[in-house]
Amino acid sequence: MTTRRTFLTGLAAACAASALPAGVLRATGSTGARVLTVTDVHVSDYPTVQAVRWIGEQMERETGGRVRMRLYHSGQLGRESEAIDMARFGAIDMTRVYSGALxxxxxxxxxxxxxxxxxxxxxxxxxxxxxVGATVLRGFAKRDLVGLAIYDSGARCFYNVRHPIVTPADLHGLKFRVPASDIFMQMIRLFGGNPTPLAYGEVFSALQTHLIDGAENNLRSFHSSRQFEAAHYWSQTEHSYAPDVLLISRRSFDSLQPGDRALLLDIARRSVAVMRQAWDESEAASKAALVQAGVRMNDCDLDAFRAAVAPLLAQYRRDPAIEALYRNVRSLA
Known part of the structure; x- marks a missing residue:
């Protein structure tokens, strides 16, 4: 089985031996097909993984096998932060990452x-x-990436090992995992908690050992990661709807034939509907499974949470680009 270590070790050795960019080294498979390497930290049946797998099937069918995709799910090739850099520099071709990490x-x-x-x-x-979505996707071009699609991933809420959270006061003194994002770290502080940046794959053990008291994520991830086995309290704060983004290396994208580039963009956009259908179905199933497992779920005082983070929202809205997008978003409410 290919692991992150063997993949990166082999890739580095091949680059050193040939002095060619990684994207060129992996440009063709044994049949002469263009093989795109894709990563995701989520498990095989997760909706984003299903959507990316669908893209690969469609690309292979539409190109007669000329363009294929090799998908590494479940974090086989490392963390999301590492995947972003590997895609930027062409060590991998595509990756699905959480927008908070971006x-x-x-x-x-x-x-x-x-x-x-x-x-x-x-x-x-x-x-x-x-x-709004189109503007965000265009923004990736500034740093050697091409935005292919944005996959929504439900409401992010808090879960913890201690007690139900109803108001921000219930977070006081607790350590909560956050992604490496200034927004999420400031948000936890305004709620009265202690933000602890950790990689997604480290959360389960951190909950078990009480390195952290809780975390925040969507319901589907809470279930598929089995973090509910350590954290038995789910609180419906709905504090963020931060989605996921599918990205491809600019180098890899430009190496495709023009027709294949257009086809990939079209199929990636169409994969959003595939992902959403899988998401809606699996989220309902996850909620039922969590209730069956004994997870305690509660509603929250959303007005109190909104008031607590109002200064954070005001701070970011001082940026004209963010303000323009924010006004556009709110006009659609």
Whole structure:
């Protein structure tokens, strides 16, 4: 089985031996097909993984096998932060990453992650399907990436090992895992908690050992990661609807034939519907499974949470680009 270590070790050795870019080394398979390497930290049946797998099937069918995709799910090739850099420099071709991990390097993604910008999944989808989503995708071009699609991933909420969270006061003194995003670290502080940046794959053990008291994520990830086995309290704060983004290396994209580039863009856009259908079905199933497993779920005082993070939202809205996107989003509410 290919692991992250063997993949990167082999890739480095091949680059050193040939003095060629990684994207060129992996440009063709044994049959002469162009093979695109794709990564995702989520498990095989996760909706984003299903959508990317569908893209690969469509590309192979439409090109008669000339363009194929090799998908590494479940974090086989490392963390999301590593995948972003590997894609930028052409060590891998494509990756699906959470937008919160992109906030610092790609400022336009910040509007998608800020607290209480979106009112619902339907509201988020209207924004992503329009000019807001298109603007964010265009922003990746500044740093050697091409934005292919944005996959929404439900409401992010808090879960923890201690007690139900109803108001921000219930977070006081607790350590919560956050992605490496200034927005999420500031948000936890304003709620009164202690932000602890950790990679997604480290959360389960951190909950078990009480390195952290809780985390925040969507319901589907909470279930598929089995973090509910350590954290038995789920609180419906809906503080962010930060989605996922599918990216391809600019180098890899430009190496495709013009017709194949256009085809990939079209199929990636169409994969959003595939992902959403899988998401809606699996989220409902996950909720039922969590209730069956004994997870305690509670509603929250959303007005209190909105008030606590109002200064954070005001701070980011001082950026004209963020303000323009924010106004566009709110006009669709």
């Amino acid at each position: 906030n610092n390097a790609f400022p336009l993604t910040q509007v998608l992650s800020l607290p209480y910008v979106f009112d619902s999944v339907a509201h988020l989808r209207r924004a992503l399907d329009g000019e």
